[in-house]
Amino acid sequence: MTVYERFEQVVVITLSGVMSMVIVISLIQLIRHVFTLLVMDALNPLDHKVFQLVFGATMTLLIAMEFKHSIVRVALRRDSIIQVKTVILIGLIALARKFVILDPEASPGKIAALAGATLALGATYWLLRERDDRAAETSEHDPSSSQ
Numbered sequence: 001m002t003v004y005e006r007f008e009q010v011v012v013i014t015l016s017g018v019m020s021m022v023i024v025i026s027l028i029q030l031i032r033h034v035f036t037l038l039v040m041d042a043l044n045p046l047d048h049k050v051f052q053l054v055f056g057a058t059m060t061l062l063i064a065m066e067f068k069h070s071i072v073r074v075a076l077r078r079d080s081i082i083q084v085k086t087v088i089l090i091g092l093i094a095l096a097r098k099f100v101i102l103d104p105e106a107s108p109g110k111i112a113a114l115a116g117a118t119l120a121l122g123a124t125y126w127l128l129r130e131r132d133d134r135a136a137e138t139s140e141h142d143p144s145s146s147q
Contacts, residue, residue, distance in 0.1 A: 012075040019068040026064060030057040052101045059097035066090050085132075088125045092118065 001009070034054060070086040095118045102111070 009075065012071055016068060016071045016075060019064060019071060023061060023064045023068060026057065026061050030054075030061065033057065048104060056097060056101040059093065059100060063090060063093050063097065066093060085125060085128050088121050088128070091121050092125065095121065 037050065037054075066086075067090055070083070070090070073083075073086075095114060098114055099118075102114075
């Protein structure tokens with residue numbers, strides 16, 4: 001490995017460790033909140049505030065885990081850099097989280113902006129996937145690529 005590749009590995013391992021700590025602390029906070037709600041007998045998933053708290057925290061954990069997974073892929077040298085599709089998927093998960101925790105009195109403009117961002121990221125992801133699918137088909141049918 002070159003000096004830069006070693007540096008990249010150190011950065012990736014450090015980021016992975018930091019994300020692991022964030023995930024563990026967030027999980028402990030989520031468990032503590034849910035346990036407190038259970039003990040106080042206030043865990044009513046039909047209550048919008050409780051729903052926002054529990055599912056917002058759960059989706060935040062999912063976002064952090066997906067981000068850490070993409071970092072680990074780099075550390076294991078499966079990918080040389082963070083893939084654009086992964087970043088777009090993380091963005092889509094973050095937008096889904098935003099919709100879940102959105103205040104019921106949110107302005108129509110805010111909802112339209114979030115919907116537009118979701119549509120743009122979804123379309124971008126679809127275009128990237130189509131490109132990758134076509135590249136995979138081309139490499140399957142190309143006799144020079146198989147040995």
